[in-house]
Amino acid sequence: MLNMKLLLNDVFLYKSKIKKRFPHFNYEITWNLYKKYNSLKKEINYLRKKRNVYSKNISDLNIKDNINIILQVRKKVSLIRDKIKEKTQNLNSCLGKLQDKLYDIPNIADCDVPIGSSDKDNKIIYKWGVKKNFSFKVMSHVKLGAKRREINFDESVLLSGTKFSIIKGAIACLYRAIGQYMLNTHIDNNYCEVYVPYIIKNSLLYNTGQLPRFSKDIFFLKKHNSAIKENLSLIPTSEVSLVNLFQNKILNIKDLPIKLVANTPCFRAEAGSYGKNNRGLIRLHQFDKVELVQLVHPKKSLIALNNVTKNAEYILKKLNLPYRKVLLCTHNMSFSASKTYDIEVWSPIDNCYLEVSSCSNTSTFQSYRVNTFFYEDNKKVFPHIINGSGLAIGRILVLILENFQIERGIVKIPKVLNRYMNGLKYIKHDDNNNKYV
RNA sequence: GGUGAAAUGGCCGAGUGGUUUAAGGCGCUCCUCUGCUAAGGGAGUAUGUUUAUACAUCGAGGGUUCGAAUCCCUCUUUCACCGCCA
Numbered sequence: 001m002l003n004m005k006l007l008l009n010d011v012f013l014y015k016s017k018i019k020k021r022f023p024h025f026n027y028e029i030t031w032n033l034y035k036k037y038n039s040l041k042k043e044i045n046y047l048r049k050k051r052n053v054y055s056k057n058i059s060d061l062n063i064k065d066n067i068n069i070i071l072q073v074r075k076k077v078s079l080i081r082d083k084i085k086e087k088t089q090n091l092n093s094c095l096g097k098l099q100d101k102l103y104d105i106p107n108i109a110d111c112d113v114p115i116g117s118s119d120k121d122n123k124i125i126y127k128w129g130v131k132k133n134f135s136f137k138v139m140s141h142v143k144l145g146a147k148r149r150e151i152n153f154d155e156s157v158l159l160s161g162t163k164f165s166i167i168k169g170a171i172a173c174l175y176r177a178i179g180q181y182m183l184n185t186h187i188d189n190n191y192c193e194v195y196v197p198y199i200i201k202n203s204l205l206y207n208t209g210q211l212p213r214f215s216k217d218i219f220f221l222k223k224h225n226s227a228i229k230e231n232l233s234l235i236p237t238s239e240v241s242l243v244n245l246f247q248n249k250i251l252n253i254k255d256l257p258i259k260l261v262a263n264t265p266c267f268r269a270e271a272g273s274y275g276k277n278n279r280g281l282i283r284l285h286q287f288d289k290v291e292l293v294q295l296v297h298p299k300k301s302l303i304a305l306n307n308v309t310k311n312a313e314y315i316l317k318k319l320n321l322p323y324r325k326v327l328l329c330t331h332n333m334s335f336s337a338s339k340t341y342d343i344e345v346w347s348p349i350d351n352c353y354l355e356v357s358s359c360s361n362t363s364t365f366q367s368y369r370v371n372t373f374f375y376e377d378n379k380k381v382f383p384h385i386i387n388g389s390g391l392a393i394g395r396i397l398v399l400i401l402e403n404f405q406i407e408r409g410i411v412k413i414p415k416v417l418n419r420y421m422n423g424l425k426y427i428k429h430d431d432n433n434n435k436y437v
Numbered sequence: 438g439g440u441g442a443a444a445u446g447g448c449c450g451a452g453u454g455g456u457u458u459a460a461g462g463c464g465c466u467c468c469u470c471u472g473c474u475a476a477g478g479g480a481g482u483a484u485g486u487u488u489a490u491a492c493a494u495c496g497a498g499g500g501u502u503c504g505a506a507u508c509c510c511u512c513u514u515u516c517a518c519c520g521c522c523a
Contacts (some may be wrong), residue, residue, distance in 0.1 A: 051503080055504040056504085235450095
């Protein structure tokens with residue numbers, strides 16, 4: 001349930017800031033709906049009071065002696081009742097409209113977030129690592145996978161249509177190793193591993209900010225059988241499941257920061273995803289991602305955002321993948337974010353940086369909506385919620401296959417992954433990895 | 438999937454149409470008495486609303502009624518047994 005009072009407070013306090021990020025925002029309409037809502041509520045309260053008084057009168061009267069009076073009062077009250085019904089209907093439609101307006105307002109951007117409308121306005125914070133010079137022509141992961149018959153898109157089309165993948169053998173093992181390594185690393189950093197549902201109620205998507213704006217990206221489930229009772233969808237990211245674990249929960253300040261990590265599949269309908277970075281495993285309907293979520297004291301959220309980003313960067317450093325950290329401009333941030341850092345890894349094939357992580361501070365946007373808070377000095381305080389990918393597994397697979405070729409088509413597996421690779425240290429043309437075709 | 442039972446404050450739990458304006462207990466907070474402890478006495482103790490001697494909230498939403506925690510309908514969840522399955 002939307003915490004209306006808090007949201008409205010923010011709307012009134014920060015209306016100019018909201019307009020910076022959401023130029024179409026109509027403050028007047030929202031304000032008028034709110035006024036109407038309040039006056040209707042007052043009217044209804046007044047009518048109810050009247051009704052209650054009359055009804056009480058009836059209960060105090062002796063029926064036999066006062067039958068005429070009672071009948072009169074009954075008539076009066078039934079008129080009041082009808083009025084209440086009518087006004088309540090108005091109230092509900094007014095409330096619905098007001099909520100729609102509130103749900104459509106994105107988070108307010110932090111003051112140091114660049115205002116802008118395209119990728120050019122993003123700010124590169126820093127770069128790490130060395131782009132390798134290759135003495136041979138690097139083979140793309142698509143070619144390499146096809147040659148080894150370990151990444152197959154023809155088969156996935158057969159099974160599920162476009163934008164899915166089948167991964168087999170050594171590359172499948174590498175894929176699993178990457179996820180395992182990331183998960184274990186974050187656990188070492190005091191994140192609590194959580195297993196969550198991949199199918200969730202649509203209402204959760206409003207809490208985390210994917211709905212109402214981005215319904216095109218969501219796979220909604222149809223009610224074909226009785227197992228699907230309400231409106232359900234596939235998670236676009238485990239952030240949705242993780243954050244919504246805290247619905248209506250009162251936290252203990254001593255338990256902060258709460259740090260969660262999950263490795264889950266993510267499902268994106270991605271309606272309009274044409275253009276760059278579209279090849280092979282890079283943009284699919286189904287992919288896996290290790291997700292980090294932190295609930296922290298509002299005063300510590302900027303530090304926490306940096307920490308989450310560092311947790312993600314640490315993995316890239318260990319894998320020795322050259323990357324850069326980018327501060328996103330207002331236009332590129334997700335709906336719920338107040339500040340976002342993207343982490344992008346160098347791709348020798350595309351000759352550009354490819355996004356592998358997005359770390360956002362959602363400030364109170366999500367905590368208001370899931371209604372989770374703690375008490376400090378007897379006051380309700382809403383924690384800031386930070387999420388970040390740590391990292392997108394499929395894309396890291398691609399970047400390992402393309403960055404670590406020691407000669408065309410032969411890949412040296414990063415050391416940190418060795419313990420998850422069943423003794424395999426290289427992906428070679430002639431390795432025998434239980435191929436079945 | 439079938440059948441049956443249930444859902445009331447922080448917790449337990451009473452409550453089948455009108456002093457329920459939610460009894461009683463536990464827990465918690467404050468005061469007090471006694472004091473080594475244990476125990477006793479008193480007061481307080483849900484939330485929301487542009488803050489009201491007001492209104493609303495007894496799983497959710499509708500309905501009946503002058504009046505609903507209470508009656509009716511729909512839904513959700515929980516528990517039990519059976520069926521199916523990993």
